[in-house]
Structures are given as structure tokens and as C-alpha cells.
Amino acid sequence: MPLDWSTTSHVQSSGGVKVLIYGNSGYGKTALCATAPAPLILSAEAGLLVLNKKNLEKLYGVGNPSITYEIPVLKISCVADLTDALNWILTDPAAQQFQTICLDSITEIAEVVLSNAKKLVKDPRQAYGELIEKMENTIRAFRDIPGKNVYMSAKIEAYKDEFTGVTTFGPSMPGKKLGPSLPYFFDEVLRLGVNKTPQGEPYRFVQTAADFQNIAKDRSGALDAIEPPHLAHIFAKIRQAS
Helix, strand or coil: CCCCCCCHHHHHHHHHHHEEEEEEECCCCCCCHHHHEEEEEEEECCHHHHCCCCHHHHCCCCCCCCCCCCEEEEECCHHHHHHHHHHHHHHHHHHHHCEEEEEEEEHHHHHHHHHHHHCCCCCCHHHHHHHHHHHHHHHHHHCCCCCCEEEEEEEEEEEEECCCCCCEEEECCCCCHHHHHHHCCCCCCEEEEEECCCCCEEEEHHHCCCCCEEEEEEECCCCCCCCCCCCCHHHHHHHHCC
């Protein structure tokens, strides 16, 4: 079999941008889907109400042409739904209209997988083992979708180091192992935060570099330490650097 040669720049430009963003509930992780180019949402949550036009206009301004107000949604209630969605995205010509696949949120989807696994086994520990295997395979499969941007959102969780006592914050997943391992699957791990201006007005931001409290990384080297909460903007900067 002949060797399959390519170049790093070709792989980067043809693969799409893959990003994991975590943050507190209510900070607008779901609303970020509306800022992605031609998005499709895979959701296990009931929190899509934030994508209503009034809320999006409050966050991004009235008449913002970079915002998508009507986004198709595939509801995920079991592992089979994820498999079917992935196969459809990979094989159906109708999926070509979507440039960004949004899993909102990967935390909720993992909880659905865990709930179904618990129903099939007597020992809950076995269910957690199945969760780790299934979710790792699922995350890799969606991350590696060719030619598509992939955005996965996650809840936030505090992790305390047993030896140093230092607490850091990162993406949350059910169980003790999956959450801490999640950042290793992505080159772009970002935190969605909220701060206030000197005048006391709240604003949202995306943190791209780790500090002593929060996990974050930008392996593209294209992003500033703080970026606006807009996926198309972030994707464009990363693509320009490749």
C-alpha cells in the first residue's frame, strides 16, 4: 500500500477548526452556536431558549449579519442518536450545507449516555467504565469529522489537587476521569467568562491561555489571551494562521 503523504498546512486548512469551550451555566455557551458559520446543533439539553432572537440581539446587537437565528437541531437522547447523527453528517449530501457541528453540551450528552448505561448493568462502576469508552470514542469521532468546524461546549468544574491543595477549573464530565482528560482531545480549549467594565457593566469574554486557576490552551498561536465570544471570529483567526 502506498504511503499517504500530505503537509501540515494542508491538514490544518482542510480539517476545520475543532474547539472545546467550557464555562458557568448562564454565561452563553449555547448562544455561541449562533455565532458559528452555518451551524447544526446536536443537543441533549432543554436550554435552547437562549437562542431566541431577543436574547441574541441583546448579546450581539440588532441586525448583526454574523448571527444565525434559525438553527437546525438534532436532539440526542441515547448513544444510537449520536451514531446516527455522525453517519448522517459523514454520508448525506444534505449535511454539506452545514459548516459547523455544535455539540451542546458534551457534558449533558455524557450524562445521557451514563444514564442509559446504568439501566443495562447491575454494578454502577461498570456503567462508568462504559461511559469513558463510549464518550472517548464519540469525542474523537466528532472531533475528526473532515472539512467541518466542530464546537463542543461543556459545564465547568473545580478540580482540587490532592497533594498541593490547589484548585483549578476546567471542563466537567460525569465521573472522576473523563473531565480531566477532556482537554487532551483538543488543540483549542477555551473558557467562557464574564467580567465587568470600570463602569460596572458586565461583558463576556473567551480566555485562551491558562492561568493559575483556569485551564485553557491555544495551540494555533493565533489567538490573543482574551478574545470576543464569537466563534466565526475565532475560527477565522485560527484559519489565517494555518
